[in-house]
Amino acid sequence: MRRAWAICRGRCPRCLSGRVWRGMFSMNEPCPVCGLRFERESGYWTGAMVASYAIGIPVLALIVVGVWVASGWDILVALVVGDVLFLAVVPFVWRYSRVVWLHLDWLIDPVPTAR
Ligand SMILES: [Zn+2]
Numbered sequence: 001m002r003r004a005w006a007i008c009r010g011r012c013p014r015c016l017s018g019r020v021w022r023g024m025f026s027m028n029e030p031c032p033v034c035g036l037r038f039e040r041e042s043g044y045w046t047g048a049m050v051a052s053y054a055i056g057i058p059v060l061a062l063i064v065v066g067v068w069v070a071s072g073w074d075i076l077v078a079l080v081v082g083d084v085l086f087l088a089v090v091p092f093v094w095r096y097s098r099v100v101w102l103h104l105d106w107l108i109d110p111v112p113t114a115r
Contacts, residue, residue: 003103009037010034010099013106020099024091027098036111038102045098052097059093060086 002016012018018033030037061107064082068075 007096007099007103010095012038013103014111020102023093024095040105040111044100048097048101051100051104052093055097055100056086056090056093059089063089 015034018031068078
């Protein structure tokens with residue numbers, strides 16, 4: 001439960017309290033609380049692309065269906081409008097995909113405390 005709350009708040013997978021994000025598009029590196037290096041190795045964020053897909057597709061589907069149901073437009077028009085609206089949430093999907101990937105990777109292969 002604490003982990004789910006930490007993911008929602010964008011916190012570190014090890015201490016669950018350090019902020020992963022410093023600004024909208026900039027990450028803390030390392031964790032300001034426990035010193036965990038978020039980017040373990042080069043190419044580390046490739047795994048976040050899977051999380052991005054898993055988060056982005058349901059969000060896109062919700063937007064498209066919401067536009068389709070609310071407007072009564074043809075599904076192709078709703079798809080185009082929904083895609084355009086989805087662009088507004090892409091930064092949030094991107095941020096959460098990195099946080100989800102950090103926590104997923106932590107559950108699979110935690111980094112032992114160095115000190
Ligand atoms: Zn931390």
